[in-house]
Amino acid sequence: MNWAVASRNGDSWHSTACILCSINCGLKVQTDGERHITKVIGDKQHPVSQGYVCEKAQRLDYYQNGADRLTSPMRRKADGTYEPVDWDTAIREISARMTAVRDHYGGDKILFYGGGGQGNHLGGAYMDAWLKALGVKYRSNALAQEKTGEFWVAGKMFGVGTHGDFEHCEVGVFLGKNPWQSHGFARARSVIQQIAKDPNRCLVVIDPRRSETAQKADYHLAVKPGTDAWLVAAMAALIVQKGWVDQEWVKYHTTGFEDIVPALMWVQVSDCAAICGVDEKLIREVTQRIAEADSVSFFEDLGVQMSVHSTLVSYLQRLIWLTTGHYGREGTANAFVPFLSLGKASKGEVGGSEGRVARVSPVAGAKIIIGLIPCNVIPEEILTDHPDRYRAMIIQSGNPVHSLADSQRMREALRALEFSVAIDVAMTETAREVDYVLPTPSQFEKAEATFFNLEFPDNAFHLRQPLFPPLAGTLDEGEITARLLEEMGELGDEDYEALQVAAKAGRTAFTLTFLAQMAMKPKLMKYVTSILYRTLGSTLPPGMAMAAVVWGLCPLFVQKFPHAAKRAGFGGPAPIAANRLFKAILNSPSGVVFARSDFDDSWRAIRRPDNRINLAIPELLAELKRMLREPPRADTDYPFILSAGERRSDTANTVVRDTAWHKKDLYASLRISPQDAAALGCETGDTLRLATRRASAAVTVEVSDMMAPGHISLPNGTGIRYTDASGTTRQRGVAPNEFTDAASRDFLAGTPWHKHVPARLEKPA
Numbered sequence: 149m150n151w152a153v154a155s156r157n158g159d160s161w162h163s164t165a166c167i168l169c170s171i172n173c174g175l176k177v178q179t180d181g182e183r184h185i186t187k188v189i190g191d192k193q194h195p196v197s198q199g200y201v202c203e204k205a206q207r208l209d210y211y212q213n214g215a216d217r218l219t220s221p222m223r224r225k226a227d228g229t230y231e232p233v234d235w236d237t238a239i240r241e242i243s244a245r246m247t248a249v250r251d252h253y254g255g256d257k258i259l260f261y262g263g264g265g266q267g268n269h270l271g272g273a274y275m276d277a278w279l280k281a282l283g284v285k286y287r288s289n290a291l292a293q294e295k296t297g298e299f300w301v302a303g304k305m306f307g308v309g310t311h312g313d314f315e316h317c318e319v320g321v322f323l324g325k326n327p328w329q330s331h332g333f334a335r336a337r338s339v340i341q342q343i344a345k346d347p348n349r350c351l352v353v354i355d356p357r358r359s360e361t362a363q364k365a366d367y368h369l370a371v372k373p374g375t376d377a378w379l380v381a382a383m384a385a386l387i388v389q390k391g392w393v394d395q396e397w398v399k400y401h402t403t404g405f406e407d408i409v410p411a412l413m414w415v416q417v418s419d420c421a422a423i424c425g426v427d428e429k430l431i432r433e434v435t436q437r438i439a440e441a442d443s444v445s446f447f448e449d450l451g452v453q454m455s456v457h458s459t460l461v462s463y464l465q466r467l468i469w470l471t472t473g474h475y476g477r478e479g480t481a482n483a484f485v486p487f488l489s490l491g492k493a494s495k496g497e498v499g500g501s502e503g504r505v506a507r508v509s510p511v512a513g514a515k516i517i518i519g520l521i522p523c524n525v526i527p528e529e530i531l532t533d534h535p536d537r538y539r540a541m542i543i544q545s546g547n548p549v550h551s552l553a554d555s556q557r558m559r560e561a562l563r564a565l566e567f568s569v570a571i572d573v574a575m576t577e578t579a580r581e582v583d584y585v586l587p588t589p590s591q592f593e594k595a596e597a598t599f600f601n602l603e604f605p606d607n608a609f610h611l612r613q614p615l616f617p618p619l620a621g622t623l624d625e626g627e628i629t630a631r632l633l634e635e636m637g638e639l640g641d642e643d644y645e646a647l648q649v650a651a652k653a654g655r656t657a658f659t660l661t662f663l664a665q666m667a668m669k670p671k672l673m674k675y676v677t678s679i680l681y682r683t684l685g686s687t688l689p690p691g692m693a694m695a696a697v698v699w700g701l702c703p704l705f706v707q708k709f710p711h712a713a714k715r716a717g718f719g720g721p722a723p724i725a726a727n728r729l730f731k732a733i734l735n736s737p738s739g740v741v742f743a744r745s746d747f748d749d750s751w752r753a754i755r756r757p758d759n760r761i762n763l764a765i766p767e768l769l770a771e772l773k774r775m776l777r778e779p780p781r782a783d784t785d786y787p788f789i790l791s792a793g794e795r796r797s798d799t800a801n802t803v804v805r806d807t808a809w810h811k812k813d814l815y816a817s818l819r820i821s822p823q824d825a826a827a828l829g830c831e832t833g834d835t836l837r838l839a840t841r842r843a844s845a846a847v848t849v850e851v852s853d854m855m856a857p858g859h860i861s862l863p864n865g866t867g868i869r870y871t872d873a874s875g876t877t878r879q880r881g882v883a884p885n886e887f888t889d890a891a892s893r894d895f896l897a898g899t900p901w902h903k904h905v906p907a908r909l910e911k912p913a
């Protein structure tokens with residue numbers, strides 16, 4: 149079903165997906181024949197979500213019809229306000245100014261930020277051609293403020309991405325992760341309920357807060373904020389010290405065990421227990437439960453990835469399940485087969501090839517992981533007189549002014565650039581700081597998809613079909629980048645003609661002509677996404693042109709994973725299998741299983757010598773020693789630890805701007821323990837002044853028994869400015885990154901310490 153049909157049958161149900169978290173549950177939605185999503189239910193035909201849905205999906209119409217959506221390119225005036233300009237003018241001026249930056253300073257002085265949010269990665273794929281034409285070398289996006297430390301560790305140990313199997317595990321461990329609210333794996337709430345109610349299974353939650361998931365846990369290890377490294381060091385050490393290692397398994401499947409033993413024998417478990425605040429007996433009981441279980445899966449997330457010692461914790465927690473033999477079976481982590489790797493630029497790092505010189509960012513010299521510079525160094529790479537500083541920035545589908553550390557400095561950095569462009573659906577905090585804003589159709593007005601496909605053994609890809617025609621005045625990312633390349637003189641009709649004719653003749657003809665053209669004019673290969681958009685794209689069903697890039701990915705996938713593709717029904721000679729896969733994707737509005745793996749694949753996937761998992765990472769073993777010598781110190785000026793950016797039922801990053809669906813009074817509250825509230829003499833609904841080293845502001849208090857004394861939390865995605873349905877500008881709550889500091893970051897990956905911001909609370913004067 150596409151929008152042409154949808155608008156004819158105004159009251160029928162259409163397949164799509166939720167775009168509010170990385171799980172992208174399949175949905176059936178009803179539209180009103182105009183531009184509204186009126187009813188939302190789970191799609192039982194979706195191969196992964198199988199009808200599951202959470203309450204947030206009901207709010208999608210506030211994204212689709214938000215009053216801050218843009219309907220014209222906007223140009224910044226000298227006084228800081230914006231004026232609408234027509235598309236031809238915008239494309240011409242942007243092209244001229246960006247080319248001037250490239251010619252004067254070099255393409256390596258243009259930074260690209262973004263590539264997609266929780267629901268959209270195809271738009272980002274099209275950006276690639278423009279970036280290549282400009283010679284852009286440096287990129288970053290939100291992954292470089294959460295997952296790069298973990299990816300670096302996984303690269304050193306496995307050389308491939310792995311994901312736990314919570315549906316089947318005997319013991320599920322959530323480390324700084326609250327899947328009840330944040331999901332992170334399919335059908336999370338159902339799976340958590342199943343583990344919780346099965347007496348033979350066990351749910352472990354490591355979180356200072358008695359989160360919704362912790363409330364269901366068999367074991368809640370209420371670690372002191374920021375001390376997880378001591379806890380996981382103690383657990384890993386106990387396994388070695390108590391003789392709980394699965395010796396046979398370790399001998400057969402891993403390397404480096406002998407190098408980690410001395411480091412772990414050295415750990416004083418009782419000292420670590422005292423530092424992390426968890427009873428030593430409890431640590432021992434949980435660790436033994438893990439060692440004796442048939443299958444264990446771990447999930448680490450922002451509670452540790454955005455806190456002190458994050459990369460070290462990513463490493464040590466893996467040692468717990470690897471020394472006890474939990475990989476490559478049902479219920480444990482496995483290597484999923486990706487349709488397209490999210491870390492595709494990462495060959496050197498995630499691929500783990502030894503001896504490769506790590507690239508670093510040009511000014512701060514920060515490590516580049518999976519091709520991304522750490523988000524936290526962006527402002528200091530601009531606000532400097534260093535000759536290699538970035539002079540321009542392209543931002544697509546990201547809101548760094550809101551989402552990166554220290555919003556104030558991020559705004560300064562954007563204003564210091566010589567030129568900047570944002571491509572977005574709405575006038576965001578970031579859009580309000582750049583020179584030009586280009587509006588795109590919403591994700592329900594074009595073909596879209598994500599590469600968050602982490603399922604095992606069956607992995608699925610969901611190409612969504614549009615529900616509505618594009619909003620007037622918008623152009624999708626495929627069209628924008630093609631126009632920019634044409635304006636630059638990089639592409640023209642002569643590059644399209646033969647392929648356009650072939651596309652009309654059918655996909656086999658198109659494949660043959662495509663291969664011949666690329667062999668004849670290899671320089672076109674770098675603009676392949678735009679070429680596909682202009683040729684194949686125009687022959688796809690109405691509204692589906694953005695799917696053209698998926699055609700280009702199918703042969704890459706079937707060539708790289710022929711067995712998994714064949715088991716899913718896409719075997720045979722690669723070009724034929726690829727076209728069959730593309731057809732299946734195009735004709736499956738609820739998603740399609742593209743890969744079927746088995747456990748042997750999980751072992752074959754390991755890109756290390758002899759397919760063995762590497763247990764020893766020298767940099768982190770050294771860091772473990774350093775960490776053990778330096779216990780955390782209290783900050784007397786700022787006695788609270790602020791967790792800035794908690795996932796709640798009412799947050800979804802900044803995708804939905806209008807909060808009209810939120811009828812209850814309390815929104816964006818600062819959660820505080822009953823003990824601290826009593827000491828401060830405040831109650832729910834009161835206003836306090838929250839101060840950190842970067843900022844201070846008034847916040848509404850919510851007394852919550854989820855919080856431990858000394859620990860306070862603010863939600864993520866709040867405090868954004870939006871226009872409500874009546875046209876009034878509103879702002880609800882505070883924006884968490886007004887309070888954070890870009891210098892607070894991991895020594896190795898540069899990831900931020902958003903969950904560990906020293907703070908002070910005062911009664912307003």
Ligand SMILES: Nc1nc2c(c(=O)[nH]1)N[C@H]1C(S)=C(S)[C@@H](COP(=O)(O)OP(=O)(O)OC[C@H]3O[C@@H](n4cnc5c(=O)[nH]c(N)nc54)[C@H](O)[C@@H]3O)O[C@H]1N2
Nearest residue numbers: 324325326330354357373374449450451794795799800801
């Ligand atoms: N509802 C909702 N769901 C979302 C999103 C959303 O905005 N809203 N965003 C999506 C995105 S982009 C992501 S990355 C994921 C993130 O998903 P999560 O990482 O699960 O989300 P958070 O709530 O940020 O943090 C998880 C937990 O870390 C705990 N924590 C805080 N400090 C510490 C600490 O020092 N140690 C430990 N062990 N835990 C600590 C917090 O109390 C919290 O319960 O969620 C996704 N899902």
Ligand SMILES: Nc1nc2c(c(=O)[nH]1)N[C@H]1C(S)=C(S)[C@@H](COP(=O)(O)OP(=O)(O)OC[C@H]3O[C@@H](n4cnc5c(=O)[nH]c(N)nc54)[C@H](O)[C@@H]3O)O[C@H]1N2
Nearest residue numbers: 265290545546547551571572573591792793801802884902
């Ligand atoms: N303090 C603190 N900060 C945090 C976090 C935290 O826990 N604490 N969490 C962090 C995490 S894990 C993440 S992932 C980031 C998320 O932060 P960002 O990566 O900035 O992501 P979103 O808020 O999802 O912004 C996505 C943008 O895409 C736009 N958009 C929507 N649809 C389309 C489309 O079709 N095309 C285009 N071009 N644009 C579109 C939206 O309007 C929005 O501006 O926030 C991070 N920031």
Ligand code: SF4
Nearest residue numbers: 166169172173202205
């Ligand atoms: S927010 Fe996430 S879990 Fe909830 S419906 Fe949307 S995609 Fe599914």
Ligand SMILES: [Mo]
Nearest residue numbers: 290291294450
């Ligand atoms: Mo995230």
